[in-house]
Structures are given as structure tokens and as C-alpha cells.
Amino acid sequence: NFVAFGRIYSGTIAAGDVVRILGSGYIPGRKIDLHTQPAKAISLVMGPHLSSVSAPLGPGSIVGISGIDKYLEKNGTITTAAEAHPFVSMKLAVAPVVRVAVHLDAKLCKKAGASKLRDALRQLSQGDPLVQVIHSEATGEDIVAGCGELHLEVCIKDLREYLKSSGKALVVSEPAVSFRESISGETPEDVISKSANKLNRIHVHAEAMGSDLVKAISDPGASSELGDD
Incomplete structure (x- = not known):
């Protein structure tokens, strides 16, 4: 089981409190991705260590x-107020492309x-904020996407450990890389840019490559058709 990790922004929380879990897909006023569950245990996070506490913890902790990992895939908002709105989900600068x-x-x-x-793919998705687990309805495949071949290698190693025997x-x-840009x-x-010493200017102009050039790049044997230009 995983332990949900976060910071208290207002109010208090203690073991046994019944909390509302607003997942990343929750929309205020609806019941989609909304769950109610008691917090089985509360720990104070101090560096790499977890210290179990019985007293309520307050803002800043x-x-x-x-006990709530079943209802959180990657991130969400925990609250006891019925009218509370969720925090915006975190957006990471690195995209899983492999x-x-x-x-x-x-x-x-x-x-x-x-x-x-x-079950193993769900654990992998919960344990790594960058990995994406996708089920393709068209092909029936389960796809794991990472931020590079090394990251993907670690993900597959973890997946084998979750699968045990x-x-x-x-x-x-x-591995396959998705190109979308x-x-x-x-x-x-x-577009004009200046060098660090402000003495040089770089002018950039961009346009789509012609079909003949694309063909020449993908098939070296066809480059002779373009001529000397």
C-alpha cells in the first residue's frame, strides 16, 4: 500500500477522520472522482522518515x-468540507514521450x-508522478510511457517487482517515440535573438519542408532526384 503525501493548507487532520477525496477528474457539484474514506493513520513526514502521530496536525505540516491510496492515482485534494474546490493538478515540465x-x-x-x-500497472502509475499508463481501446494493448529510455527501463524494473513471481x-x-510537434x-x-554579449544577432525563419525533401531524408536513394540545389 502507498501513503498519500501532502501539505496541510488549512484546518487539521487526525487518524480516523472521514475525509472527502477529490481526484484529478473531480468537478465541483458532481460525484465523478469523489470518494469518502476514513484516514486510517496519520504520519508526520520528516525528511525520509515517517513518524506516526495520534494528535491532530495543523496547517504547514x-x-x-x-488508507486512501486506492482512490488517488497521482494527486488530488483531501478535505472535510462539502463545498471545497480542489487544487489544480500539478503540471510537470517533462513529458513522457517514449x-x-x-x-x-x-x-x-x-x-x-x-x-x-x-494491479501492477496501477501501482506503477501511483508510485511515479511522471510515468503514464494507457490502455489502448483500439489495439487492446497496455502502454507504459516514460520520459526517456533510462526512465522507462526503471519503470519496467519496478513493474516486474510489482508482479513478483x-x-x-x-x-x-x-521503445517507440511519439512525435507530435x-x-x-x-x-x-x-524571430530575432541576441548572443550573451549582445554583439551578435540571430535571425530565424521557419517553413514546412517540401514533400520532395522529406522523401530525400527518409530515402537517401531518392536525393539524386532533387538535383544539385
């Missing part, structure tokens, strides 16, 4: 809350393989 598809080999893992993998049956595809038209004017 960095706390760990046990993806692999994962599944369990049916020959090596015959019993409840899909259920084991689903079934980890040997995990089959991982080759491109230039669709010509820039209306040049």
Missing part, C-alpha cells in the same frame, strides 16, 4: 495519510494474468 507495450506471456502466466498486470512472464515491446506553415516574420 507535511503529512502522510494511510512508449512500450507490455503484456504477460499466457504460457508462463496462466492464472489471472490480466488482473495481476492491471509473474515478473518473468512480462513481455515488453521495443511540427511546422504547418510559414512564420509571418523572422
